Amino acid sequence: MSSPARQLLQLISTSLSTLETTCAEKGFNIPDLHTTFDPASEAFRNDPVAGEAASVLGAAALQLAAIFIPPQVSLYHTVAGFMRSAAARVCIESNVTEILREGSPNGVHVNEIAAKNGRDPQKIGRFLRILANHHIYREVRPNVFTNTRISSLLDTLKPSAELFAHPAQKHENTPGLAAIACHHLDEAFKAAAYAWETVSDPNMTDATTDSPLSRATGRKETLWEFYQRPENFHKYERFNIGMRGMRALQPGDVGLHAFDWKSLAKGSVVVDVGGGLGSVSLPVAREYPDLQIVVQDLPPVIESATKLWKKENPDALESGRVKLEAHDFFKTQPHKGADVFLLKQILHDWPDASCIPILRHLREAASPTTKLVIMDTLIPFACHDPAVGIGREIPGAVPKEASSPLLANYGAVGEMAYIADMTMFFIANAQERTVVEMDNLLRRTGWELTLVRRPETGNNHFVLSMEAIPMEKS
Numbered sequence: 268m269s270s271p272a273r274q275l276l277q278l279i280s281t282s283l284s285t286l287e288t289t290c291a292e293k294g295f296n297i298p299d300l301h302t303t304f305d306p307a308s309e310a311f312r313n314d315p316v317a318g319e320a321a322s323v324l325g326a327a328a329l330q331l332a333a334i335f336i337p338p339q340v341s342l343y344h345t346v347a348g349f350m351r352s353a354a355a356r357v358c359i360e361s362n363v364t365e366i367l368r369e370g371s372p373n374g375v376h377v378n379e380i381a382a383k384n385g386r387d388p389q390k391i392g393r394f395l396r397i398l399a400n401h402h403i404y405r406e407v408r409p410n411v412f413t414n415t416r417i418s419s420l421l422d423t424l425k426p427s428a429e430l431f432a433h434p435a436q437k438h439e440n441t442p443g444l445a446a447i448a449c450h451h452l453d454e455a456f457k458a459a460a461y462a463w464e465t466v467s468d469p470n471m472t473d474a475t476t477d478s479p480l481s482r483a484t485g486r487k488e489t490l491w492e493f494y495q496r497p498e499n500f501h502k503y504e505r506f507n508i509g510m511r512g513m514r515a516l517q518p519g520d521v522g523l524h525a526f527d528w529k530s531l532a533k534g535s536v537v538v539d540v541g542g543g544l545g546s547v548s549l550p551v552a553r554e555y556p557d558l559q560i561v562v563q564d565l566p567p568v569i570e571s572a573t574k575l576w577k578k579e580n581p582d583a584l585e586s587g588r589v590k591l592e593a594h595d596f597f598k599t600q601p602h603k604g605a606d607v608f609l610l611k612q613i614l615h616d617w618p619d620a621s622c623i624p625i626l627r628h629l630r631e632a633a634s635p636t637t638k639l640v641i642m643d644t645l646i647p648f649a650c651h652d653p654a655v656g657i658g659r660e661i662p663g664a665v666p667k668e669a670s671s672p673l674l675a676n677y678g679a680v681g682e683m684a685y686i687a688d689m690t691m692f693f694i695a696n697a698q699e700r701t702v703v704e705m706d707n708l709l710r711r712t713g714w715e716l717t718l719v720r721r722p723e724t725g726n727n728h729f730v731l732s733m734e735a736i737p738m739e740k741s
């Protein structure tokens with residue numbers, strides 16, 4: 268039997284061959300770390316063979332690194348992770364990625380970066396260098412940096428002069444990934460610093476107002492109350508733009524694959540509950556113009572959504588086939604007997620005690636044929652899942668697992684699921700759920716989980732979709 272390191276090396280070698288052959292056959296490019304990110308360069312991940320090979324390759328490479336990097340250095344990748352977070356925030360807020368995009372492709376000197384963003388050149392160089400160690404930016408010559416495929420994800424695609432002239436509008440009309448990164452590096456980062464103080468407090472409860480964010484701000488309020496305070500409203504807008512930016516973190520257009528939309532009859536009613544700006548409803552409305560869609564959210568979000576829809580799909584609003592509606596999901600649902608109630612990344616924002624009324628209001632409004640579609644993360648174990656706990660067969664309930672010596676969940680390749688889970692704790696005292704936890708929650712509120720739709724590539728637990736139907740009332 269060869270050593271674990273040899274087995275991992277073998278997995279890397281065979282996966283790379285599979286990836287190269289599949290990409291050559293199907294016309295995909297293998298990404299180049301030194302070129303700019305482009306969604307098309309991620310296309311290969313939607314191919315089951317190429318996507319699986321890339322996941323195995325990444326998981327094996329990370330595990331091999333854990334064997335050979337000195338353990339104290341590996342430990343400090345985590346212990347000092349906050350330093351990289353802080354460096355990333357400085358670079359995003361001071362528009363470094365945009366400055367590098369506009370500069371020479373051979374690199375931009377820190378003095379030139381500083382001349383544009385007004386920061387200290389030496390400090391900017393130090394922040395860029397710690398990120399360059401992780402291939403976010405690249406130091407091509409001493410103190411001269413370029414973007415990489417990873418840092419270019421942070422590009423708002425706006426001229427830097429416009430960003431400096433209108434800093435408050437930085438994220439408006441952008442792809443949104445910089446916006447969601449700023450949300451994590453601001454609200455979530457500051458809250459995270461209080462995780463221990465929160466969990467070690469003997470008076471801590473399961474209420475959403477008992478979050479580390481509340482402790483950081485000194486106010487017992489929900490995330491949404493925090494956002495609706497006038498001084499934080501720009502953060503709410505940034506968060507909403509960021510929710511659309513999440514698409515860049517997911518393969519393809521997940522909303523279109525979340526449900527068999529074409530199975531719905533003409534005129535069927537879909538209610539996107541807590542739909543935000545319409546990250547799912549926008550593509551679904553475009554692709555399935557025969558559906559009646561209602562996007563519900565809190566009044567300030569509906570105001571922002573109206574502006575966006577008027578720009579992106581004015582016909583849908585004018586014809587009345589899409590309605591943007593202020594509605595509090597803790598109150599009675601007005602659309603009785605809707606064909607689909609959609610909850611995308613809503614339940615993960617709330618502890619169970621708050622999810623129960625949200626789900627019960629939908630159950631009360633449901634007809635016997637209503638489908639509840641939930642898009643959220645399902646947390647896999649970091650070990651083999653023995654598939655016990657649900658007590659009945661639900662297609663897709665158990666994730667595809669990687670084989671030994673890899674971690675069954677493909678390790679940090681699938682880390683976005685766990686990042687989402689931690690974020691929910693920090694900002695809302697909430698959580699992503701395992702499939703058993705989700706099933707229990709649904710059954711307590713009169714819903715029966717019938718299907719888990721997982722993307723075909725092996726490592727994807729992050730924002731998948733589930734279907735539930737009303738349980739007969741006993």
Ligand SMILES: C[S@@+](CC[C@H](N)C(=O)[O-])C[C@H]1O[C@@H](n2cnc3c(N)ncnc32)[C@H](O)[C@@H]1O
Nearest residue numbers: 491510541542543546564565594595596611612
């Ligand atoms: C994580 S975001 C998800 C947005 C959208 N579903 C998406 O995936 O893009 C949660 C949404 O819930 C909304 N929300 C929070 N409390 C609400 C309430 N009581 N009633 C309705 N919407 C609410 C927020 O404004 C926000 O848009």
